[in-house]
Amino acid sequence: MITINENYLKLQASYLFSDIARRVERFQQKNPEINVIKLGIGDVTKGLPPAAIRAFHKAVDEMAADETFHGYGPEQGYQFLREAIAQNDFQKRGANITADEIFISDGAKCDSGNIQELFARDIIVAIPDPVYPVYLDTNVMAGRTGIFEDGRYGKIVYLDSTKENNFVPSPPKEAVDLIYLCFPNNPTGSTITSKGLQQWVNFAKENKAVILFDAAYEGFINDSTLPHSIFEIEGAREVAIEFRSFSKTAGFTGTRCAFTVVPKECMAWDRTGNSHFLHSLWNRRQGTKFNGVSYPVQRAAEAIYSEEGQAQCRELVAFYRKNAKAILAVMQELGFSCFGGINAPYIWIDGKMDSWDFFDLLLNKAGVVCTPGAGFGRCGKGYIRISSFNSHENIEEAMQRIKKALG
Numbered sequence: 375m376i377t378i379n380e381n382y383l384k385l386q387a388s389y390l391f392s393d394i395a396r397r398v399e400r401f402q403q404k405n406p407e408i409n410v411i412k413l414g415i416g417d418v419t420k421g422l423p424p425a426a427i428r429a430f431h432k433a434v435d436e437m438a439a440d441e442t443f444h445g446y447g448p449e450q451g452y453q454f455l456r457e458a459i460a461q462n463d464f465q466k467r468g469a470n471i472t473a474d475e476i477f478i479s480d481g482a483k484c485d486s487g488n489i490q491e492l493f494a495r496d497i498i499v500a501i502p503d504p505v506y507p508v509y510l511d512t513n514v515m516a517g518r519t520g521i522f523e524d525g526r527y528g529k530i531v532y533l534d535s536t537k538e539n540n541f542v543p544s545p546p547k548e549a550v551d552l553i554y555l556c557f558p559n560n561p562t563g564s565t566i567t568s569k570g571l572q573q574w575v576n577f578a579k580e581n582k583a584v585i586l587f588d589a590a591y592e593g594f595i596n597d598s599t600l601p602h603s604i605f606e607i608e609g610a611r612e613v614a615i616e617f618r619s620f621s622k623t624a625g626f627t628g629t630r631c632a633f634t635v636v637p638k639e640c641m642a643w644d645r646t647g648n649s650h651f652l653h654s655l656w657n658r659r660q661g662t663k664f665n666g667v668s669y670p671v672q673r674a675a676e677a678i679y680s681e682e683g684q685a686q687c688r689e690l691v692a693f694y695r696k697n698a699k700a701i702l703a704v705m706q707e708l709g710f711s712c713f714g715g716i717n718a719p720y721i722w723i724d725g726k727m728d729s730w731d732f733f734d735l736l737l738n739k740a741g742v743v744c745t746p747g748a749g750f751g752r753c754g755k756g757y758i759r760i761s762s763f764n765s766h767e768n769i770e771e772a773m774q775r776i777k778k779a780l781g
């Protein structure tokens with residue numbers, strides 16, 4: 375008899391966004407005349423930067439002729455893109471990362487979900503609360519947690535991110551082995567300073583731990599004093615892996631391209647105490663289970679690093695930032711404590727009530743969809759997340775409706 379991986383049974387019955395979709399569908403059936411504005415899921419709405427589109431088209435044409443056709447590419451990504459990333463995203467900012475430490479992939483979701491395969495099942499994992507659900511669920515699937523009780527899985531060390539710590543948790547008192555951090559943060563929109571990140575790097579070194587740093591929203595950093603990469607921090611090369619994505623900064627959510635940085639010094643140990651480089655393990659993993667990102671997509675991503683591409687990405691980010699500013703202005707005017715939205719596309723709002731009740735209130739009274747904070751963890755109870763990824767017109771309309779409903 376074939377048996378299942380019973381860890382899957384520990385997962386919470388429905389994924390946050392399917393719960394939301396069900397409620398929205400019910401509302402829409404009862405109110406078909408209302409144009410529901412969705413500020414929930416963090417998907418971008420604007421077209422790709424013209425520089426990327428041009429490179430994309432050109433590469434598609436290359437695929438048509440035998441002489442310029444590309445079949446399987448390197449599993450780690452084409453050198454032209456890895457070089458462009460190393461120079462522009464890291465070396466220019468003083469982070470010593472080389473092209474062969476960069477692994478191109480089809481998403482930071484897959485990479486941040488798959489990376490835990492490299493580690494033993496009995497390690498202690500520290501995960502922020504609230505959190506992007508992928509980190510937690512993939513560790514549940516792998517059997518690193520106990521059952522779900524009172525809003526939390528057993529065996530996980532939760533890093534509370536609250537108003538009191540500005541949604542930036544400090545290293546825990548106990549030793550942990552694997553640490554997930556995400557800055558700028560989804561869902562709270564918080565950022566971490568170099569000093570704050572240095573504390574984590576020091577903690578990881580002292581504990582022989584590894585930090586998984588998700589910088590998918592790096593492009594939204596506006597404050598020039600903030601680090602864009604964990605590799606701007608001294609000592610991070612030995613203890614950190616970083617995830618980046620073209621999804622939010624270049625509008626690639628439907629195009630799919632991202633990358634993971636695994637420095638050559640970063641290591642973990644086997645049971646007998648021998649050290650192993652994670653770069654070799656990840657390389658082996660990708661070589662076995664991944665066949666690379668399509669050539670035209672990698673050419674489109676490369677074009678993001680041209681002068682023109684960079685300017686167009688800045689414009690994209692500025693577009694969403696203007697939305698974030700408009701959301702912040704109205705929610706603050708209505709008297710809510712708001713966080714994020716300055717160096718991040720998300721606004722985290724203390725609704726002063728249960729977050730699903732606040733979700734229902736905005737849906738039923740204003741026809742606006744947000745994301746209830748409780749879906750991101752116990753510390754998210756009482757908060758909602760509003761996303762700035764939409765048109766100016768929709769944001770304007772949504773905020774007018776919210777003002778009318780709650781004002």
Ligand code: PLP
Binds near residue numbers: 486
């Ligand atoms: N990491 C975080 C924190 C995210 O919020 C998201 C998407 O919402 C991702 C990763 C996924 O990125 P990608 O589109 O590259 O899979």
